[in-house]
Amino acid sequence: MELKSRRKRFNIYPYLLLAPALIIMLSVVIVPIFNAFNMSFMNYNLTRPNKMGYNNFGNYVKMLNDSDFTGALWRTVVWVVFGVGGQFLFGFMLALILNKYFRGRGVARAVSLIPWVTPGVLIALMWSWMFDGNYGVINDLLMKLHLIDDKIAYLARKDTAMPSVIITIIWQGIPFFALMILAGLQGIPGDLYEAAAIDGATGIQKLFYVTIPSLRNTIFVTTMLRVIWVANSVDVIFNMTNGGPANSTQTLAVYVYKKASSLDMGYASAMAIALMLVLLVAAIPYLKSTFAEKGA
Amino acid sequence: MKKLFAMFLALAMALTMMSFASADDVTINFWYWADNDAYSQTMQEMIADFNATNGKGITVVGQEYPWDGGGYSQNLLTAALGGGAPDVSTFKLTATPSFTNNNLLANLDDLIANWEDKDQINENLYTTMKKASGTDSIYVMPWNTQVLYVYYRPSMFAEAGVSVPTTYEEFLDICAKLTRDTDGDGKTDVYGFGMRGSNGGQEPWGCFLYAGGGDFEHMDSEGAIKGMQDYIDLYKNGYAPETAPNDGFSQVIDNFKSGLTAMTIHHIGSSAQMMELFGDDVDAFIFPQGVGRWTSMGDTETVMFDSCQNKEAAFEWMAYLATGKGQETWCTVTGNVPVAARVQALPQFQENRFMKVSIEGSPVAGILPVLDTTTQWIADWPATIQKALLGETTAEECMKTLQAAMWEE
Amino acid sequence: MSRKYKIPKATQESTASRVFLLWIPLILFLVFLLFPFYWTFVTSIKSDAELHSLTVSYWPAQPTFQAYEHLFGQFNFLHPMKNSLIVALITTIVSLTVSTLAAYSFSRFCFAGRKPLMVLFLTNNMFPNVLLLIPLFTIMRQIKLLYTPWALVLSYTTFTIPFSVWLMNGYLNDIPMALEEAAMIDGANRAKAFIKVILPVLLPCLLATGVYIFMQSWNEYTFAVLFTNEKNRTIPVALKMLVGQLGVQWDLITAGGIITVIPVCIMFFFAQKRLVAGLTAGAVKG
Numbered sequence: 001m002e003l004k005s006r007r008k009r010f011n012i013y014p015y016l017l018l019a020p021a022l023i024i025m026l027s028v029v030i031v032p033i034f035n036a037f038n039m040s041f042m043n044y045n046l047t048r049p050n051k052m053g054y055n056n057f058g059n060y061v062k063m064l065n066d067s068d069f070t071g072a073l074w075r076t077v078v079w080v081v082f083g084v085g086g087q088f089l090f091g092f093m094l095a096l097i098l099n100k101y102f103r104g105r106g107v108a109r110a111v112s113l114i115p116w117v118t119p120g121v122l123i124a125l126m127w128s129w130m131f132d133g134n135y136g137v138i139n140d141l142l143m144k145l146h147l148i149d150d151k152i153a154y155l156a157r158k159d160t161a162m163p164s165v166i167i168t169i170i171w172q173g174i175p176f177f178a179l180m181i182l183a184g185l186q187g188i189p190g191d192l193y194e195a196a197a198i199d200g201a202t203g204i205q206k207l208f209y210v211t212i213p214s215l216r217n218t219i220f221v222t223t224m225l226r227v228i229w230v231a232n233s234v235d236v237i238f239n240m241t242n243g244g245p246a247n248s249t250q251t252l253a254v255y256v257y258k259k260a261s262s263l264d265m266g267y268a269s270a271m272a273i274a275l276m277l278v279l280l281v282a283a284i285p286y287l288k289s290t291f292a293e294k295g296a
Numbered sequence: 297m298k299k300l301f302a303m304f305l306a307l308a309m310a311l312t313m314m315s316f317a318s319a320d321d322v323t324i325n326f327w328y329w330a331d332n333d334a335y336s337q338t339m340q341e342m343i344a345d346f347n348a349t350n351g352k353g354i355t356v357v358g359q360e361y362p363w364d365g366g367g368y369s370q371n372l373l374t375a376a377l378g379g380g381a382p383d384v385s386t387f388k389l390t391a392t393p394s395f396t397n398n399n400l401l402a403n404l405d406d407l408i409a410n411w412e413d414k415d416q417i418n419e420n421l422y423t424t425m426k427k428a429s430g431t432d433s434i435y436v437m438p439w440n441t442q443v444l445y446v447y448y449r450p451s452m453f454a455e456a457g458v459s460v461p462t463t464y465e466e467f468l469d470i471c472a473k474l475t476r477d478t479d480g481d482g483k484t485d486v487y488g489f490g491m492r493g494s495n496g497g498q499e500p501w502g503c504f505l506y507a508g509g510g511d512f513e514h515m516d517s518e519g520a521i522k523g524m525q526d527y528i529d530l531y532k533n534g535y536a537p538e539t540a541p542n543d544g545f546s547q548v549i550d551n552f553k554s555g556l557t558a559m560t561i562h563h564i565g566s567s568a569q570m571m572e573l574f575g576d577d578v579d580a581f582i583f584p585q586g587v588g589r590w591t592s593m594g595d596t597e598t599v600m601f602d603s604c605q606n607k608e609a610a611f612e613w614m615a616y617l618a619t620g621k622g623q624e625t626w627c628t629v630t631g632n633v634p635v636a637a638r639v640q641a642l643p644q645f646q647e648n649r650f651m652k653v654s655i656e657g658s659p660v661a662g663i664l665p666v667l668d669t670t671t672q673w674i675a676d677w678p679a680t681i682q683k684a685l686l687g688e689t690t691a692e693e694c695m696k697t698l699q700a701a702m703w704e705e
Numbered sequence: 706m707s708r709k710y711k712i713p714k715a716t717q718e719s720t721a722s723r724v725f726l727l728w729i730p731l732i733l734f735l736v737f738l739l740f741p742f743y744w745t746f747v748t749s750i751k752s753d754a755e756l757h758s759l760t761v762s763y764w765p766a767q768p769t770f771q772a773y774e775h776l777f778g779q780f781n782f783l784h785p786m787k788n789s790l791i792v793a794l795i796t797t798i799v800s801l802t803v804s805t806l807a808a809y810s811f812s813r814f815c816f817a818g819r820k821p822l823m824v825l826f827l828t829n830n831m832f833p834n835v836l837l838l839i840p841l842f843t844i845m846r847q848i849k850l851l852y853t854p855w856a857l858v859l860s861y862t863t864f865t866i867p868f869s870v871w872l873m874n875g876y877l878n879d880i881p882m883a884l885e886e887a888a889m890i891d892g893a894n895r896a897k898a899f900i901k902v903i904l905p906v907l908l909p910c911l912l913a914t915g916v917y918i919f920m921q922s923w924n925e926y927t928f929a930v931l932f933t934n935e936k937n938r939t940i941p942v943a944l945k946m947l948v949g950q951l952g953v954q955w956d957l958i959t960a961g962g963i964i965t966v967i968p969v970c971i972m973f974f975f976a977q978k979r980l981v982a983g984l985t986a987g988a989v990k991g
Contacts, residue, residue, distance in 0.1 A: 010817075013810075014810040014811075014813075014814035014816045015816065017806040017807060017810035018806070018807045020807075022822070024799070024859070024862050024863075024866060025826075025829060025862065025863050028859055028863045029837065029841075032836075032837035032840040032844075033832060033837065035837075035840045036832065036836045047394040047668040047669075047671055048397060048668050050397065090734070097726075097727060097730055097734065100727055106974055106977065108735070109977060110971070110973050110977070111735070111738075111970060113916070113969070113973055114738060114742050114970060115741070117920060117923075117965070117969045117970060118741075118962060119923075119941050119962060120941065121924075121944045121948075122745070122958060122959070125948075125958065126959070126962075129748070130741065130744060133539035134550075134554070134759065135757065135761065137763075150483065151538075153538040153542070155542040156542040156543070157686075161542075171737070174734075176917070179916060180872070180917075182913070183876070183910045183913035184910070186909040216879070217875040217876070217878040217879045218875050218879055221871050221872055221874065221875030224871070225868055225872065228830050228831055231831075232830075232831065232833055241542060242495055242544075244542060244678055244682050245542055246541070246683040246688055247682075247683075257833065258675055260836055261367070261835070262671045263373070263394055263671060276828060276831040276832060279831045280828065287827075290823075290875075291820055331949030331951040332949050332951060333775075333780060333947065336946070359934045360946065362930060362946045363948070364945055364948070365948075367930075371930055371931055374839050374842055375842060375931060377842075378842030378846060379846055380842060380846045545952065546952035554757040554759055565950070566952075573754070
């Protein structure tokens with residue numbers, strides 16, 4: 001194998017290829033990120049600049065005793081598992097459908113992107129308008145279908161607020177998975193399916209023995225990236241429920257955002273770093289598999 | 297196109313000014329938010345008017361930023377801390393400590409002392425501005441105020457056979473009476489009170505705090521807890537819509553406009569749309585007397601940044617807004633209460649029924665204590681109240697949390 | 706080595722399986738995905754009174770297109786649209802180019818520091834923007850990019866590049882190395898092998914990643930509000946201006962949403978049509 005033998009001696013080529021991406025990225029964020037790390041060890045509340053100073057991991061200690069933090073951590077897990085899980089499942093199904101041949105496929109592919117193209121500012125507004133307990137179209141539809149008798153105040157109840165925001169994020173993210181998986185599907189060599197067909201494989205078998213294994217990396221990477229993205233996303237929750245009612249939709253990212261908005265940068269940074277560590281731990285299996293693949 | 301043109305014009309003017317800069321020609325960078333695009337239009341016209349008429353070679357360049365549910369103040373702070381503050385900006389009083397503690401604002405004492413129009417503004421307002429900064433100096437310039445009062449629908453009062461309450465007990469009583477099932481299907485169709493349980497709800501809620509017998513200094517007192525309990529009971533008894541915990545400003549107003557609620561608390565800013573919709577079938581009263589009486593004074597001010605190079609020129613613009621032509625134009629369009637005595641006396645303000653109620657409420661109107669904990673307290677208010685409304689905590693626990701968040705280090 | 710990259714031909718499916726595996730699920734998906742869009746549109750043409758009526762109407766009694774008129778007239782919505790387009794296009798081109806190079810490096814070479822660098826790229830995306838704002842603002846001001854489209858391009862690339870590098874790396878790993886090895890044995894150098902062999906197969910993935918980058922920069926608000934002024938405001942900021950202290954201007958904001966969505970969908974429609982045509986052509990040749 002010509003390619004692999006190259007790793008024995010030093011090669012400048014890979015570094016040259018990496019350089020532009022690395023330089024652009026790091027030149028901008030390295031100072032801000034270092035700054036945030038630094039703040040996480042300090043009392044750093046912008047409303048009290050005269051009381052700033054290092055506090056012996058005070059933010060981290062506070063975090064462990066903060067029931068809002070542990071609650072938010074747990075809700076982040078629920079939010080990510082159901083949010084990304086739903087996006088992936090439905091996105092995959094949609095990709096399989098859009099990969100078939102049918103009249104109007106091009107149009108169907110284009111319009112399926114709509115949720116993702118919709119400005120984030122509008123998504124939360126529109127969905128809270130549809131979930132509205134008094135004028136919402138969702139209540140109206142469900143009542144017309146006789147599924148419910150009374151209007152439900154979805155966003156004002158602790159038991160329905162989280163499912164509501166999760167449905168919204170699923171809606172928003174389906175096109176992402178559909179698009180990414182569809183792109184991967186188009187790269188699967190046709191003869192793999194032909195070979196499977198000759199072996200007498202059914203549609204389901206083809207899915208599990210050809211499609212999914214061929215997309216392994218794509219699926220891993222897209223879910224991992226999506227988990228990171230969804231875990232960090234605030235605009236849907238913030239604009240639909242503001243983390244409420246009674247914190248029942250307050251994920252860690254929302255908590256960080258709210259703390260930063262009320263200018264307690266030190267505590268916000270510490271929590272952001274905690275979130276980063278949690279995400280890194282969650283990413284370990286993905287990283288392992290990606291690295292193992294290369295035999296490196 | 298008009299906007300674009302105006303911008304180019306401003307830009308062209310700015311460039312011309314720069315190239316022929318004499319000692320007097322200065323540019324003032326001004327940031328503002330507008331609550332809708334009609335207000336935005338008005339502001340641009342005012343800027344153009346000021347630039348054309350000031351006669352001192354001052355050019356104001358306006359930059360509009362979104363209000364963003366209060367995100368405006370954070371964006372302004374971020375820019376100022378990053379060294380890119382404008383010269384003048386519109387402002388909310390509650391944001392004062394984070395700006396003054398970082399020494400970002402210009403001290404206006406001398407400029408105001410030498411200002412011919414300084415007596416146009418009531419001494420009380422200056423005092424409020426001083427209090428907000430926690431010093432004896434003025435850093436924040438009054439611009440306009442809004443007093444919170446109770447909007448109600450006279451027709452609904454007539455149907456329910458109630459009249460404008462004169463005491464707090466009566467108020468609670470009519471909340472119940474106004475809650476009705478109008479079509480006989482066993483479900484409530486009209487709620488007595490439109491409650492704001494989400495962002496910004498602390499202002500109307502303050503009326504209950506004081507009426508129950510508490511105040512912001514003693515939010516864990518017996519009276520305060522009673523006020524909170526009344527608030528919870530309104531929700532629990534179904535006299536407010538079930539959506540109340542997540543209702544912010546726009547929901548509360550929408551509910552009133554659609555006829556879902558018979559009363560709600562807001563200020564004169566929404567009176568124009570109310571009158572357009574209901575004509576005479578909408579009126580207002582000041583939240584009635586209980587053990588105590590308080591209502592919230594909403595406010596918008598302007599500030600000058602310390603980094604401003606031409607403080608006198610910047611002050612000309614602030615003065616134009618506070619007592620000059622800008623004051624009249626802005627308050628006429630927005631319906632806000634003017635701060636300048638001369639403008640208050642104009643007939644269009646004297647004859648407006650909502651303006652009358654606003655002025656009547658002024659003596660009992662106040663602001664939240666402006667401390668370095670206030671920003672955080674306001675941010676935490678919804679979650680704390682929602683827990684009580686949804687039965688997770690008691691009124692007493694809720695009030696103790698609020699008291700500690702405001703006053704304990 | 707002669708794998709053919711051709712698109713699987715339509716297989717002979719029974720009508721029943723066509724209905725149950727294609728049409729019914731497709732329609733269900735489209736209803737779910739498109740209903741909110743429909744609702745946005747209906748909202749944009751409803752009068753204020755009808756919007757806040759307690760009976761929900763699925764089509765306005767008196768549709769009004771005033772909001773659109775106003776949006777293009779006085780509100781001058783084309784201006785932020787143009788700005789968003791400029792920022793999104795530049796960001797897409799820059800990120801896509803440098804990320805493809807980087808991803809190729811990660812995917813095809815083993816070198817010292819590869820793993821830590823990949824993790825570095827990943828962690829960069831795990832940090833919330835809101836904590837980076839103040840120093841970023843200072844940097845942008847000092848390098849004099851503040852209030853130019855470049856400030857946005859530069860800050861957007863910081864989160865689109867790492868994401869795209871990982872995505873492209875995933876796609877590249879799914880493409881067998883044997884492909885380019887064969888070409889290189891035939892005498893092509895690495896760059897040529899990449900362009901001739903990998904790039905055509907990678908095109909759909911490039912498009913998908915490109916769309917991703919485009920959307921991220923098209924929709925970003927937090928940086929956009931601080932790093933732009935009236936000259937170069939982008940769509941999300943312009944839309945956010947319509948939510949003031951006195952409520953939401955529903956007609957304008959929904960009309961703005963509709964106008965934002967349509968051109969992007971049309972662009973994607975033609976891009977992917979082109980692409981499918983290109984792919985088929987390549988398959989025939991190869």
